Amino acid sequence: MKSCRLFAIASAIAVVPPALAGAPAFSNFDDGPQGWTFPSGTEWRSTGGNSAGHLYGAMPDEQNITAGAFAPAEFLGNWTSLDGSGSISFDYRRFSNGETPRAFFPLTIQIAGPGGNATWNGPIINKPGDWTTYIAPINQAAWTLDDGDWNELLADVTVFYIQLELVVNDGLIDDTAGIDNVSLIPAPSAAALVALSFLSARRRR
Ligand SMILES: [Ca+2]
Numbered sequence: 001m002k003s004c005r006l007f008a009i010a011s012a013i014a015v016v017p018p019a020l021a022g023a024p025a026f027s028n029f030d031d032g033p034q035g036w037t038f039p040s041g042t043e044w045r046s047t048g049g050n051s052a053g054h055l056y057g058a059m060p061d062e063q064n065i066t067a068g069a070f071a072p073a074e075f076l077g078n079w080t081s082l083d084g085s086g087s088i089s090f091d092y093r094r095f096s097n098g099e100t101p102r103a104f105f106p107l108t109i110q111i112a113g114p115g116g117n118a119t120w121n122g123p124i125i126n127k128p129g130d131w132t133t134y135i136a137p138i139n140q141a142a143w144t145l146d147d148g149d150w151n152e153l154l155a156d157v158t159v160f161y162i163q164l165e166l167v168v169n170d171g172l173i174d175d176t177a178g179i180d181n182v183s184l185i186p187a188p189s190a191a192a193l194v195a196l197s198f199l200s201a202r203r204r205r
């Protein structure tokens with residue numbers, strides 16, 4: 001009887017989709033890559049982030065636009081409850097543009113799953129600067145649906161990718177960039193709430 005119950009519990013656990021269901025996920029990379037995976041050209045560094053560890057990309061010309069990082073399972077799964085209210089927050093820093101930058105791509109996040117795939121583009125960063133926090137709201141208007149259906153995509157997100165390399169170089173010296181503090185936030189971000197309260201305060205005047 002006991003083993004039957006255990007089996008039932010184990011079966012129930014096995015069919016629970018991987019992660020999320022509205023829970024926040026966060027990576028600060030302070031003690032390692034924290035489950036993120038990346039192609040050559042990207043690496044974990046224990047210092048230099050915002051703060052401590054971060055994911056760092058050093059991208060030679062031959063690898064133009066290939067460095068980036070894939071989120072672990074805790075960021076994946078059913079994003080339906082985030083639609084319209086959740087957001088992705090991450091810190092990005094361009095350390096250097098490398099040799100002879102020829103073109104700059106905007107900040108890029110891609111999500112994909114059985115239901116389709118979509119791309120979020122942020123601002124174009126064309127010069128080195130400090131760590132800056134960027135927010136990608138999770139609503140269809142903020143994304144380009146490259147394939148499939150937005151609702152079906154959010155129902156099962158199996159890929160969440162942040163592009164690190166955004167400079168096309170004509171020279172051989174690497175452009176370098178980093179990401180830190182990636183979070184998936186169920187409710188509007190603190191920054192968005194501050195902006196909203198500021199706007200409503202202005203409106204009240
Ligand atoms: Ca960090």
Ligand SMILES: [Ca+2]
Nearest residue numbers: 064167168169
């Ligand atoms: Ca490059």
